[in-house]
Amino acid sequence: MLILLGALLFGSPLLAAQLNLELGANSRTWQTEELLKHPQVQTITISNDVSYKRDMSYRAVPLSALLTGIKPDDHLQAVALDGFAAEMAAAPLLSTQGARAWLAIEDPAEPWPALSEDKPGAGPFYLVWTDPQAGNISPEQWPFQVASIKRLAPVAERFPALLPDPALKADDPVNKGFALFQKNCLACHRLNGAGDAQFGPDLNIPYNPTEYFGADFLKRYIRDPQSLRQWPQAKMPGFSAEVLPDGDLGMLVGYLQHMVGRKIKP
Known part of the structure; x- marks a missing residue:
């Protein structure tokens, strides 16, 4: 230990x-x-x-x-x-x-x-x-x-509850969004109860942020969390366009939207 x-x-x-x-x-x-x-x-x-x-x-x-x-x-x-x-x-x-x-x-x-x-x-x-x-x-x-x-083992093997619909093509934007989710979100968040992080809230259970944020506001939140919600203990960093270009941000949000239809209660 x-x-x-x-x-x-x-x-x-x-x-x-x-x-x-x-x-x-x-x-x-x-x-x-x-x-x-x-x-x-x-x-x-x-x-x-x-x-x-x-x-x-x-x-x-x-x-x-x-x-x-x-x-x-x-x-x-x-x-x-x-x-x-x-x-x-x-x-x-x-x-x-x-x-x-x-x-x-x-x-x-x-x-x-x-x-x-x-x-x-x-x-x-x-x-x-x-x-x-x-x-x-x-x-x-x-x-x-x-x-x-x-x-x-890779994330997809350890946590199948994170996977998009297997019928999607490998180059589908949702699968690209899944890769971006692993890189930028999974360190702090779980989804469908899957993941090892103990830091932030689950991003699909009980509700996915795309269900309570309009897409534009969710993108603004990811860019600069304090611009929408200000509180002293906030820990989520903002993701600039240099780190997460607009196209990548759109695919990341697309993955989250897709997972609304694939909820699995932990």
């Missing part, structure tokens, strides 16, 4: 943590001090960090250096301490060109700042990207407070 010593207690002294890599035969647990001494550790600068909204510097290891035995067609899940579960194709995480994934490591002697006035920092481990625009990396692919990274 993963144990984070001290970092869960906001305001308490930060102690070393551990990261579980559940990669089958190549599984192992890394301690903070081991990662900070990794032969490939270096200082990187992230411009306009997704979580901190400003430039940040980290001691970090290329994630590809830690994913021993993982192949580009494998599927991984990064699980955070708060229940956020990012579903991620392995290929971008293994890439050494263009957008590159790094595991940022919080040094207990130099703790990272709080994410906001009433929240802890992004540590002990944070998946960050250099040159994210080159890979169209979404905010959901920047999980912070990471506790484990697991190799799993």
Whole structure:
């Protein structure tokens, strides 16, 4: 069982943590001090960090250096301490060109700042990207407070309740919307009770957001949640047109609309 010593207690002294890599035969647990001494550790600068909204510097290891035995067609899940579960194709995480994934490591002697006035920092481990625009990396692919990274079967195999009508062609916009849902929504939300996230509400049970939002308002909400609903504890990030182009946003909403007719009570 993963144990984070001290970092869960906001305001308490930060102690070393551990990261579980559940990669089958190549599984192992890394301690903070081991990662900070990794032969490939270096200082990187992230411009306009997704979580901190400003430039940040980290001691970090290329994630590809830690994913021993993982192949580009494998599927991984990064699980955070708060229940956020990012579903991620392995290929971008293994890439050494263009957008590159790094595991940022919080040094207990130099703790990272709080994410906001009433929240802890992004540590002990944070998946960050250099040159994210080159890979169209979404905010959901920047999980912070990471506790484990697991190799799993693809989402469609694990959660058939998420699948669109199998009669649809592979290139149907609804199937493309399903792929976008996996990339941008499944880290926080379940649908039909399916998914591993413990963070946000189910997006089909009892009601799908397309049933209570007009399509235009739903798109506005996805672009900028606080523009429609303002409250201090809001956690959903906005998805800009650079991250989720208008065409992709339309296909994502189309998938949600399609799933209204495929409700399965958990």
